[in-house]
Amino acid sequence: MAAEQDPEGRAAARPLLTDLYQATMALGYWRAGRAQDQAEFELFFRQCPFGGAFALAAGLRDCVRFLRAFRLRDADVQFLASALPPDTDPAFFEHLRALDCSGVTVRALPEGSLAFPGVPLLQVSGPLLVVQLLETPLLCLVSYASLIATNAARLRLIAGPDKRLLEMGLRRAQGPDGGLTASTYSYLGGFDASSNVLAGQLRGVPVAGTLAHSFVTSFSGSEVPPDPMLAPAAGQGSQVDLAASVEMWLERVCGHLGLGVQEPHRGERAAFVAYALAFPRAFQGLLDTYSVRRSGLPNFLAVALALQELGYQAVGVRLDSGDLLQQAREIRGVFRTAAAQFGVPWLQSVPIAVSNNIDEEELARLAQKGSEVNVIGIGTSVVTCPRQPSLGCVYKLVSVGGQPRMKLTEDPEKQTLPGSKAAFRLLGSDGRTV
Amino acid sequence: MAAEQDPEGRAAARPLLTDLYQATMALGYWRAGRAQDQAEFELFFRQCPFGGAFALAAGLRDCVRFLRAFRLRDADVQFLASALPPDTDPAFFEHLRALDCSGVTVRALPEGSLAFPGVPLLQVSGPLLVVQLLETPLLCLVSYASLIATNAARLRLIAGPDKRLLEMGLRRAQGPDGGLTASTYSYLGGFDASSNVLAGQLRGVPVAGTLAHSFVTSFSGSEVPPDPMLAPAAGQGSQVDLAASVEMWLERVCGHLGLGVQEPHRGERAAFVAYALAFPRAFQGLLDTYSVRRSGLPNFLAVALALQELGYQAVGVRLDSGDLLQQAREIRGVFRTAAAQFGVPWLQSVPIAVSNNIDEEELARLAQKGSEVNVIGIGTSVVTCPRQPSLGCVYKLVSVGGQPRMKLTEDPEKQTLPGSKAAFRLLGSDGRTV
Numbered sequence: 001m002a003a004e005q006d007p008e009g010r011a012a013a014r015p016l017l018t019d020l021y022q023a024t025m026a027l028g029y030w031r032a033g034r035a036q037d038q039a040e041f042e043l044f045f046r047q048c049p050f051g052g053a054f055a056l057a058a059g060l061r062d063c064v065r066f067l068r069a070f071r072l073r074d075a076d077v078q079f080l081a082s083a084l085p086p087d088t089d090p091a092f093f094e095h096l097r098a099l100d101c102s103g104v105t106v107r108a109l110p111e112g113s114l115a116f117p118g119v120p121l122l123q124v125s126g127p128l129l130v131v132q133l134l135e136t137p138l139l140c141l142v143s144y145a146s147l148i149a150t151n152a153a154r155l156r157l158i159a160g161p162d163k164r165l166l167e168m169g170l171r172r173a174q175g176p177d178g179g180l181t182a183s184t185y186s187y188l189g190g191f192d193a194s195s196n197v198l199a200g201q202l203r204g205v206p207v208a209g210t211l212a213h214s215f216v217t218s219f220s221g222s223e224v225p226p227d228p229m230l231a232p233a234a235g236q237g238s239q240v241d242l243a244a245s246v247e248m249w250l251e252r253v254c255g256h257l258g259l260g261v262q263e264p265h266r267g268e269r270a271a272f273v274a275y276a277l278a279f280p281r282a283f284q285g286l287l288d289t290y291s292v293r294r295s296g297l298p299n300f301l302a303v304a305l306a307l308q309e310l311g312y313q314a315v316g317v318r319l320d321s322g323d324l325l326q327q328a329r330e331i332r333g334v335f336r337t338a339a340a341q342f343g344v345p346w347l348q349s350v351p352i353a354v355s356n357n358i359d360e361e362e363l364a365r366l367a368q369k370g371s372e373v374n375v376i377g378i379g380t381s382v383v384t385c386p387r388q389p390s391l392g393c394v395y396k397l398v399s400v401g402g403q404p405r406m407k408l409t410e411d412p413e414k415q416t417l418p419g420s421k422a423a424f425r426l427l428g429s430d431g432r433t434v
Numbered sequence: 435m436a437a438e439q440d441p442e443g444r445a446a447a448r449p450l451l452t453d454l455y456q457a458t459m460a461l462g463y464w465r466a467g468r469a470q471d472q473a474e475f476e477l478f479f480r481q482c483p484f485g486g487a488f489a490l491a492a493g494l495r496d497c498v499r500f501l502r503a504f505r506l507r508d509a510d511v512q513f514l515a516s517a518l519p520p521d522t523d524p525a526f527f528e529h530l531r532a533l534d535c536s537g538v539t540v541r542a543l544p545e546g547s548l549a550f551p552g553v554p555l556l557q558v559s560g561p562l563l564v565v566q567l568l569e570t571p572l573l574c575l576v577s578y579a580s581l582i583a584t585n586a587a588r589l590r591l592i593a594g595p596d597k598r599l600l601e602m603g604l605r606r607a608q609g610p611d612g613g614l615t616a617s618t619y620s621y622l623g624g625f626d627a628s629s630n631v632l633a634g635q636l637r638g639v640p641v642a643g644t645l646a647h648s649f650v651t652s653f654s655g656s657e658v659p660p661d662p663m664l665a666p667a668a669g670q671g672s673q674v675d676l677a678a679s680v681e682m683w684l685e686r687v688c689g690h691l692g693l694g695v696q697e698p699h700r701g702e703r704a705a706f707v708a709y710a711l712a713f714p715r716a717f718q719g720l721l722d723t724y725s726v727r728r729s730g731l732p733n734f735l736a737v738a739l740a741l742q743e744l745g746y747q748a749v750g751v752r753l754d755s756g757d758l759l760q761q762a763r764e765i766r767g768v769f770r771t772a773a774a775q776f777g778v779p780w781l782q783s784v785p786i787a788v789s790n791n792i793d794e795e796e797l798a799r800l801a802q803k804g805s806e807v808n809v810i811g812i813g814t815s816v817v818t819c820p821r822q823p824s825l826g827c828v829y830k831l832v833s834v835g836g837q838p839r840m841k842l843t844e845d846p847e848k849q850t851l852p853g854s855k856a857a858f859r860l861l862g863s864d865g866r867t868v
Contacts, residue, residue: 013610019602019629020643024713028649032708033660039652079635085715128652135648139605140613168453171573172824174817176447177611179574195453201513209454214569214831215462217839218473218562226467274466279458281519289841322844356845380824383608389818390606397648405651407723410756411790 013066016076018136023080026129030092035129038402040420042120043142043395046413049150049388056153057109057121058185059145063138067101070134095129103127104134112149112188119423121146121393128400135395143393144178145185151385152189155378158360159367164375166208168195168355169383182383191382210284210318211275217289219274221266228273230280233311242306243273250302256341257298257334265290269299276303276312283307284316284353292319292327301338301347308344316351316375324354324373325366332372351375359386447500450510452570457514460563464526469563472836474854476554477576477829480847483584483822490587491543491555492619493579497572501535504568529563537561538568546583546622553857555580555827562834569829577827578612579619585819586623589812592794593801598809600642602629602789603817616817625816644718644752645709651723653708655700662707664714667745676740677707684736690775691732691768699724703733710737710746717741717748718787721765722755731765735772735781742778750785750809758788758807759800766806785809793820 029035048055072080077096081088104126115121121142124131152167159165167186173179183199193206200207229239246269254261268289276283283303287296296317304314319327331352339347354366355377366373380386396416397405404418427433463469482489506514511527538560549555555576558565586601593599601620607613617633627640634641663673680703688695702723710717717737721730730751738748753761765786773781788800789811800807814820830850831839838852861867 014632016631016635017604017610017613018631019604020631020634020641021629021646022643023631024643024709025645025649028645028705028709028712029652031661031712032653032657034652034657034708037652041648076635079631083631083634083641085713088712132648135646136605137610140607140610143606144608144612170451170453171570171829172577172826173574173612174578174608174819174823175612175615176451176571176574178578178607178609179451181609195455197450197452197454197457197513197517198448200454200517201450201510207454207517209456209458211459211462212455212569213841213843214475214566214829215459217831217841218463218468218471218834219466220834220837223466223468227465271462274468275458275462278462278465278522279519288843291842292844320843321848327844380826384823385608386823389608389820389823390814392606392814395605395648397651400652400654403654407647407651408725409647409722409754410726410761414755 013062013137013141015070015072015133015137016079017140018133020083022133022135023084025132026096027084027088027092029129029132030095035095035127037128037400038125039128039131039400040123040125040398041131041135041395042398042421043122043124043138043393044118044120045115045391045393046117047392048117049147049385049391050154052150052154054150055115055146055391056149056189057113057115057142057146058111058149058188059142060108060111062141062145063106063108063122066137066141067104067106067134070099070101072096072099099130101126101130101134104130115146118417120421123420139393139395143391144181146393147385147388147391148182148185148383149189151382152186152191155360155363155382156190158363159376163367163373164193164351165191166193166195166353166375166377167191167379167382168209168377169379170196172380173383179383186382210279210282211271211286213286213289213320215275216268216271216286219267219271221270223270225274225277228277230277230310233280240310242277243270245306245309246273246302249305250298252342253298253301253305253338256338259294259298263294264298265295268295269302272299272303276307280307280310280312283312283314284318285314286318286320287331288319288321292322292331297331297334304347304350305342305344313346314350316353318353318355320354320356324356325371328352328354328372353377355379357381447496447571447575449504449506449567449571450513451574452567454517456567456569457518459566460530461518461522461526463563463566464529469529469561471562471834472559473562473565473834474557474559474832475565475569475829476832476855477556477558477572477827478552478554479549479825479827480551481826482551483581483819483825484588486584486588488584489549489580489825490583490623491547491549491576491580492545492583492622493576494542494545496575496579497540497542497556500571500575501538501540501568504533504535506530506533533564535560535564535568538564549580552851554855557854573827573829577825578615580827581819581822581825582616582619582817583623585816586620586625589794589797589816590624592797593810597801597807598627598785599625600627600629600787600809600811601625601813601816602643602811603813604630606814607817613817620816644713644716645705645720647720647723647754649709650702650705650720653701653705655704657704659708659711662711664711664744667714674744676711677704679740679743680707680736683739684732686776687732687735687739687772690772693728693732697728698732699729702729703736706733706737710741714741714744714746717746718750718752719748720752720754722753726753726756726761726765731768738781738784739776739778747780748784750787752787752789754788754790758790759805762786762788762806787811789813791815
């Protein structure tokens with residue numbers, strides 16, 4: 001039971017995560033005495049995704065993990081027996097019980113390589129019965145991983161190297177493992193971090209996140225914090241009542257911004273204070289629960305300045321609605337004047353994070369020259385790949401017993417190229433591809 | 435370790451399959467003394483998917499399974515500690531270790547109900563800290579399940595009640611669990627069966643499948659079957675060499691169809707014989723590996739008629755390329771004349787199954803009056819929901835301590851409606867919705 005010992009075991013595919021016809025064909029091969037015939041399959045795609053000119057090959061690590069652990073358990077064999085004819089020779093099931101991938105050889109493009117149509121991502125050779133059974137799980141593991149990595153790489157190319165890209169699409173993913181796969185392979189494709197804690201725990205993806213609107217709306221301002229006192233960052237000196245200090249700073253901030261001191265929402269302020277008490281070194285303000293200009297921004301500045309007095313530096317603000325580019329510009333302007341007004345230079349460059357259904361077009365807008373956006377959170381557009389939600393990989397038999405095989409079909413584009421392939425990239429004397 | 439004892443445990447979400455900000459907010463609530471405040475969240479969508487007028491609520495069973503098993507293991511708490519400030523009060527982690535959902539109440543639309551925008555699919559109430567932590571996994575479990583069920587129901591409405599619909603999209607699914615979820619909830623939405631064996635084993639979905647082109651191309655015709663003999667269906671009488679009988683029938687079939695006896699591919703015929711030897715009671719012919727008219731169809735008829743002599747009835751044919759509607763019509767015509775010619779009435783009504791990137795438009799064409807298609811296999815279009823690959827469910831705080839909460843934001847459509855909801859469907863005196 002290798003899977004149980006593997007801390008990632010639960011995330012991997014299982015042998016029965018396959019199409020029933022793989023099992024019926026297995027019986028067919030076995031009955032024909034061909035279970036051990038040496039066969040080779042190639043896994044490839046026919047067109048680059050998203051109308052683009054490349055893909056990234058990904059999922060190899062998951063495939064290797066799956067192949068290493070591949071064993072049919074008793075319960076699996078029993079289930080297959082229930083789905084096959086009742087008079088099936090028991091020796092077939094003994095054959096299944098003994099199966100593993102020790103006779104299977106996989107040649108593959110390295111994880112994260114550029115991949116092109118028709119060039120095999122995987123070449124899988126071994127006993128016909130086993131390599132046939134592997135078709136569906138290998139397709140499932142490679143196809144979506146490669147799609148996500150490619151999608152993430154496209155988004156990274158659009159964003160340029162300097163924006164911080166955060167994947168935050170778990171809630172919109174196609175099933176729990178869809179979320180884990182998306183977080184893992186968007187990181188491979190060029191994202192900086194993910195909101196998905198499990199991807200951090202199981203795959204080592206850096207995780208990030210601060211607070212949501214529900215945290216803000218959960219506070220009315222009438223709550224009494226059990227301990228509003230905060231010690232200075234340096235550890236020395238007396239504790240300060242952060243809430244009281246924030247109220248004092250709020251008056252100065254509202255004066256500077258030309259706002260009435262009653263305008264900023266007191267519940268939002270209480271939420272910011274509560275968050276700052278828990279995360280004094282990592283305070284981020286979510287600005288748009290009520291009104292960015294009249295509430296979120298002054299409340300953030302009051303808390304950030306109160307923390308600054310104690311030696312803490314706020315780490316950012318976040319916007320999740322409205323015109324993100326324009327608001328970021330206005331917020332940066334306010335940060336600059338406040339930095340000068342209150343003598344706090346770092347306030348000028350507080351990172352501005354944005355999110356809200358960002359797709360390739362909106363990302364290009366947010367990444368344009370002069371944009372004041374620093375961090376971009378992308379959910380649905382990266383994890384579900386709405387422009388093309390499947391890569392359409394195929395797994396085709398190219399030879400048996402060293403003899404090439406092909407299919408013709410009624411669609412010319414579905415014909416296969418027989419025989420085992422070797423792909424070369426030709427470089428000219430100047431080192432460029434030709 | 436409830437999950438390990440649960441045979442479906444590995445398929446369920448885990449507590450750390452969540453966004454990091456749920457954990458940072460948990461610390462914020464705890465630090466503010468609000469972990470136990472009674473809160474209520476509502477899970478709903480804002481627009482029906484696919485431009486339609488309804489959705490089906492689904493995923494409740496997965497949610498209940500997740501909530502029942504919800505416990506943070508030591509390794510989970512340790513990972514969270516590594517992602518939170520190093521000076522976090524250890525008492526917070528003790529609080530996490532003791533968490534479960536015993537104080538959480540869920541009201542929900544029954545699995546498979548009609549659901550409409552703004553009407554809660556789930557209403558989750560309980561201690562603020564816990565119900566906040568549940569946001570991401572519940573969204574992940576409900577959103578895709580409901581999307582798939584809705585998509586499947588739309589496809590079923592297009593197909594009408596008589597076509598058999600088979601989900602076969604595992605290889606194109608967004609991750610292994612995306613495939614399992616898709617198979618489970620497309621069955622809920624009105625499909626008849628799935629190709630996904632794991633969905634059969636874990637969820638009781640009927641599974642179906644026969645053979646792929648690789649099985650056909652793996653045979654050249656020069657293979658020598660170790661045992662070509664088949665006993666009659668009734669069990670009495672002497673065994674027959676099936677391959678030899680097929681060769682005899684092929685001559686008669688080719689004569690009837692006006693084909694040369696060399697035209698049908700001998701490798702394809704060997705594959706059909708091999709499959710028929712393993713599945714004499716469930717022989718299906720995949721017709722389009724080389725040429726439907728000149729090879730697949732005569733080879734199928736030869737094998738089906740040889741089996742018929744032994745008392746077996748073939749269960750169908752399958753097409754995976756070309757104009758499916760037109761070919762089904764032609765094949766049905768051949769079946770009718772062959773049934774008359776060879777005196778085998780059941781041959782007229784052999785089920786014709788089709789597949790090949792079938793979407794809503796192609797399905798409508800295949801389901802039109804006079805169509806000779808009986809079984810329709812759908813993959814990518816049902817599992818990835820390419821018209822809209824996410825439902826966009828949200829989970830919003832509506833009250834804390836009995837007090838209603840709302841957010842305003844910079845986008846009017848993202849405002850929430852405060853307070854706990856009750857939804858009614860009004861029926862007129864004629865029993866119709868008003």
